[in-house]
Amino acid sequence: MAKARKYVYFFGAGKAEGRADMKELLGGKGANLAEMTNLKIPVPAGFTITTEVCTHYYAHSRKYPAELKAAVNKAVAGVEKVMGKKLGDPENPLLVSCRSGARASMPGMMETVLNIGLTTATIPGLIRLTANPRFVWDAYRRLIMMYSDVVMEKAAGLEPAEGRGIRTQLEHVMEHMKHEVGAKADTDLTAEQLERLCTLFRAKVQEVLQKPFPDDPQEQLWGAIGAVFQSWNGKRAISYRRIEGLPDDWGTAINVQAMVFGNMGDDSATGVAFTRNPATGEDKFFGEWLTNAQGEDVVAGIRTPNPLNISTKSEHTAHLKSLEEVMPQTYKALAAIRNNLEKHYRDMQDIEFTIEKGTLWMLQTRTGKRTGTAALRMGVEMLRQRLITKEVAVTRVTPAQLDELLHRILDPKAEKTGKVLAKGLPAGPGGTTGRVVFTAAEAVAWSARGEKVILCRKETNPEDVEGMRAAGGILTALGGMTSHAALVARGWGKCCIVGCGALKIDAASRTITVGDQTLREGDWISLNGSKGVVYAGQLPTVDPDPENPMLVEFLKVCDAVRRLGVRANADSPKDAAVARKFGAEGIGLLRTEHMFYGEGSDEPLFKLRKMILSKTPEERRAACDELFPYVKNDIKGTLAAMDGLPVTIRLLDPPLHEFVPQDEAKQKELADSLGISLSDVRKRAEGLHESNPMMGHRGVRLGITYPEVSEMQIRAILEATAELLKEGKKALPEIMIPVTCTVEELKDQAAIIAKVKAEVLAKFGLKKLNFLVGTMIEIPRAALTANKMAAAAEFFSFGTNDLTQMGLGFSRDDVGAFMPDYIAKKILPADPFQTIDQEGVGELIKIGIERGRATRPGLKVGICGEHGGDPASIHFCHKVGMNYVSCSPFRVPIARLAAAQIAVKDAPGKKPAKKGRK
């Protein structure tokens, strides 16, 4: 028999059954409520129903475990005891909330029911106790709206037509009454009017849902519990989990907790705060609060909230009173809790609090979401403050967050002269430009057809998530830094401005009015999400600053922790300089053919084309001779820029026909230069056509059939090196033979290298030249026969793009026809061109390394495919024992971080080993 499971965990009165490390079972919220309780922080008593109940519920046709009822009853009794109130007690009734709480935060994606326990029987008693009939009727009004929507309609599976939902109908009833009595805001309604509204609400519920509104606290509680579990599989929640990559089988926990009220009058308040600034990372207690309000009012962004304290007031909030000023004692208590929590959790916390008639209650603590900038600063500063170790510091910034810092920003020069439309709160980093769209659906549709868009909304809600994902930026008129839009955008590192009140965003008419100006759908605007400035028109964006000092400090920490080397793929002296700025320790891939498409003269490209269209070895050798000085100079420049760091130079790789010009003028020019007719040029070009060029005459195969082409390139590399040596400079080239599948190919090319080396040594009067000869492993056979390849290769560089193409038989240019279906049907977990297919391609890599090092134990191994900048792939490279990864210069910091994180994960607590030769 299975051990009896504990389904309900109680917390209250300074003692809790759960702990912070029980997130899997209790959800993040529940675990932290328990932890806070144990920390003697004031938390309203309550209990957590475990995630196992949720999985049981879905595994057993939406039935609860038999033991649940009794356990809940027992826990309710416990809450009643601590709070000194009873659920349904006409004299002293307990009200409870019922909230979801999954392992990972899914803000607003699941349901919540508040004020459970208000019934015709308990209302009079509560009015007596609070002496605040208006509050009680308002609470009942909220319960009816929320419960009828969430439990009676949604959880019952009713799907009313657009605008016919019970909540909308109740809102109409309320608007009608407000109109009738001349009330502007909800708060203008009197107790009597609210009482009448509740009667109308109950009648409306009966009319629309054909059921009375439940008047029994137990029925309300169990209805709410069911609705929260149901909402785990609601559309929004599923869609969110898909985007975030969260598993469907985690399930959610439920927290049932005694209600405390921030809306009991002006001595009551509610707020949300971060122990440090989540946007900038500054070590200042930062938050927002509202008097006489419920928590939802802050988060929903309906009212613009007040700043928490004086030091964090901004120019937008300078005129508003802070909690520090209004309730100094309570603020002091809150600030003490903040310190307690930071010291305990050693990370920035996102907290919710309520002040009920002057008493402070903590409703939540969790690790706070933050921008990349903030994560970076917190990581660096907490390390300086010795709150955390180096190893922990590097885990505090995700690669995606770091990526934000490496995001493009609006060109500062253009910003100076840009036309500012409005200012708002800087809720998401970087700069972006795009065309105005007004609905999530349009954002999805426009971006699907390749348009860059900015989603402009009064406020956002969870229904907008997919549109927010699709948009390049998000702009809202309402809401604060903790509004839905801000939270979501920050989580994704997406450029976002919220609370931009100067803008009248009208989705119905598809216009934004600002002053006397009107923007329409499709107009261009630009956002500086780091400063909160909205510009008219399309401003240019620029690359980020690699010399950001916080970034430099953080990456040094990463470098101290990581064991994997990081190089960059760079094709020119200019790229090489950028790569070094970003911390590249060498060049892992210099594609000789790319220099032909650089800026400036198209002379080299022309000469390359001449070479390609040569028919005889003599013609080809002549063309090579003409090409030689260009190739040599380019390589020399790059070697010089890297100043002795290794530079892996790949010999000509792509199928030749790629270089053949398509337009007639260029073809004619070529024909004249070659002394042949235009039709001959075309004929020769046609002769280069291939059925499957990816598996055709390319890479070393060109070097075998046209040894003069290899020879020219090798001579360019070795002469460039020799010239630098003669000039007293350092240079370390690594000659890489691409597309090999047998060691014989390497031996063939090695013979050319040996010959040219001897000639260059003689020409320059040198005794030796330092360089390596190796190969790209990008053909499955090369990996499988790596033991032999390694006999002739001093290094391997895995070309994972081609290895993925050949390993899976997927032409990268053609996968569009089926890859979307493959991902949607979960046939592949991810696009193997974005992240290494560890099971298949990874197996080839493992075999390649293992067999290669069996022959040559010191074999240097790296990766130079586009996967070299993908964190999951970098982790894989570390685990299989590569010496380095190589990626685009702008991804180098990501790679340094990812390498550090896997080093920590791979050997927690261990000192970093000495790094291999990179």
Place this chain on the structure above:
Amino acid sequence: MAKARKYVYFFGAGKAEGRADMKELLGGKGANLAEMTNLKIPVPAGFTITTEVCTHYYAHSRKYPAELKAAVNKAVAGVEKVMGKKLGDPENPLLVSCRSGARASMPGMMETVLNIGLTTATIPGLIRLTANPRFVWDAYRRLIMMYSDVVMEKAAGLEPAEGRGIRTQLEHVMEHMKHEVGAKADTDLTAEQLERLCTLFRAKVQEVLQKPFPDDPQEQLWGAIGAVFQSWNGKRAISYRRIEGLPDDWGTAINVQAMVFGNMGDDSATGVAFTRNPATGEDKFFGEWLTNAQGEDVVAGIRTPNPLNISTKSEHTAHLKSLEEVMPQTYKALAAIRNNLEKHYRDMQDIEFTIEKGTLWMLQTRTGKRTGTAALRMGVEMLRQRLITKEVAVTRVTPAQLDELLHRILDPKAEKTGKVLAKGLPAGPGGTTGRVVFTAAEAVAWSARGEKVILCRKETNPEDVEGMRAAGGILTALGGMTSHAALVARGWGKCCIVGCGALKIDAASRTITVGDQTLREGDWISLNGSKGVVYAGQLPTVDPDPENPMLVEFLKVCDAVRRLGVRANADSPKDAAVARKFGAEGIGLLRTEHMFYGEGSDEPLFKLRKMILSKTPEERRAACDELFPYVKNDIKGTLAAMDGLPVTIRLLDPPLHEFVPQDEAKQKELADSLGISLSDVRKRAEGLHESNPMMGHRGVRLGITYPEVSEMQIRAILEATAELLKEGKKALPEIMIPVTCTVEELKDQAAIIAKVKAEVLAKFGLKKLNFLVGTMIEIPRAALTANKMAAAAEFFSFGTNDLTQMGLGFSRDDVGAFMPDYIAKKILPADPFQTIDQEGVGELIKIGIERGRATRPGLKVGICGEHGGDPASIHFCHKVGMNYVSCSPFRVPIARLAAAQIAVKDAPGKKPAKKGRK
């Protein structure tokens, strides 16, 4: 210190130091001379210098081991003792021959020197002894010609201009003398004339080579030894070894042997014979002989020889006297030796003999080359005669020989009305048609540009080998069944007719004259090589007869020995019937798409195209419905033809655009049928274009994106099976999913299969349907993840064509650009599309089988690429433990043989194990 090696092996007077099984050391000829000596067969005494001397010679700058001199001297003394003569003895001189003898026969590829020991000092004595001055001077004349050419010119590395070689110059001297004295043939010259000729020869040698002709027997002997070793690395020998795939480092042995003479008068003779007929395999002693001749005269094909005995006279040789008639006693002795040799060697022997003044001497025995027909018959008959076991019998026919029997022949109907140009000797099997060329160089050049040619020569010589290889057939005017052309063609199984005296073949004028008719270069002729008939013009060829009873009996022996199953690739009921005739045990690959290109109506192809160009699932489903009956009927026909044997049916595999029609009329028809415009058809067709279609939207990828297409095919297979069951017939389909790379693809398609199966069972009121579901392993990832694939696959069939493409990154359609260089530079040992690349692709196969069977121990494994008909690949399939190979129907017998041979090789002497399920 190294053990002293024995470099020289003596044989003579019934005792030899060597044995038949010492071929590696003594060469084939030497080992067999030793063996015959030990069998008390009369062999002139001699000795063999081992192949180790040859390898030492090449490893040590062409120097001999120090011990060689003394060993040779000792052996010469031994020969002198046995023969009672002495080398250089003026009274009783010993003459010796010096012949090459490698492990494998390399007919005519190396040098020979005869009559060593004739000097001015020994000639008078020999004249006295023989009382035949004409014979002696003729022998000396031959020695000078041969030695000056082979030793003094070739071995010295002289390379005279065309027509300026010493042999040619000596021939001119001889022709001049013949003209002067009015002699027609060489034999017309008198002793005096020959003596004068020898004086002229020696003067010419001095004049041309600036050296006197050596007059010392020791110098002659060592000169000859050096020349024979040198000839191992002569051009012809190297070229022959390349073609035959013989290693360069074997080296040759040398046999020095006392001369016996067949040209000492009419009581002397020389001959070549086979213990059975090498063309037909008939168990009759078969040979050719000439009186008063040296052995070279028979082999060179200069004189048309006489038949050996009465029973083997043909219509061409009926008028000639046989040895049996001319020298009945000697013939009897020879026939006894024949019986002795066959019983001893248990295989057909190719022997050379010389009769010197009535005394029979055996000069050689070796395993005789034979046609495929002969090999088959000998194998079967020797097994019947209990000379050999089954296991030996199957090794007696090479796959290439069996292939001859499966070669196309001239259409017998066409032959009846064909215009016969001439008749000759049937020297190579099968029938062929081609265009007349006159030189080896032309044969190579014409066939390189895709022309089918027949090489027509007066006679052939070793210089012609490459041209003979390139030609589709060989035709000579001179020579017998043992002439150079016949021997070589027979070895290769190439169609060949020799001794076709009616033809005047004139290479200089590029004409063949026959009667009043003249053929020119490029004219078509046709050969029946099995009968020896030459036809004018291009006769149709037809497939061979699978019901040849000898073949059927032999293949039954193979079946009893082999453990590997053999299936055929067949795409229609007609192909299936052919496959069964050739002994296929099932169909390993039925390509559903091929049925659309069959004969008859193009309705199915039209409907397939409609399906392909469908844009919506509805359009596509409708097109599938139309296509369904065709597909079902075709599959049903094939299943019925195989009568319960397994039939592996592959679902649609190729990229769809392959099926799109290119011509406008067909496009228009399609447009009308689909109710769309012509330009729409083109647009949709363009939409199917891919950059690398081999790695594009094909195979299971189509099935994933268009499940309705899979469903239609699966329904066709299962309904066809159900219908056959209902009709009381047997059917065993195996559904094969192609181009898979992950088990998820299999699971996706398996769900469709499960659904359709349930529907078909219901529709036909059946309880069960027997079929298997499996996959093609043709993508490297599938092999690497075979452990997972096997969880959803009941069988694997390795698609080695695609596995080679992906594994090596070689597009089969594009390798032409570099494959010739790859083979020429020995970067690859062979074209991997012809024979499995065991090191790379083979490794994937091994991994696939090992991991697949780890998950599913009973996993059925086969191969269905084109490699399934290649003997080396079949051996590999056996060794890695496959259950079966599948190949084209005409290759099935080859596969049965190859499978039997590897079973014997793999476990010599073992009884065949029980065959796996095929």
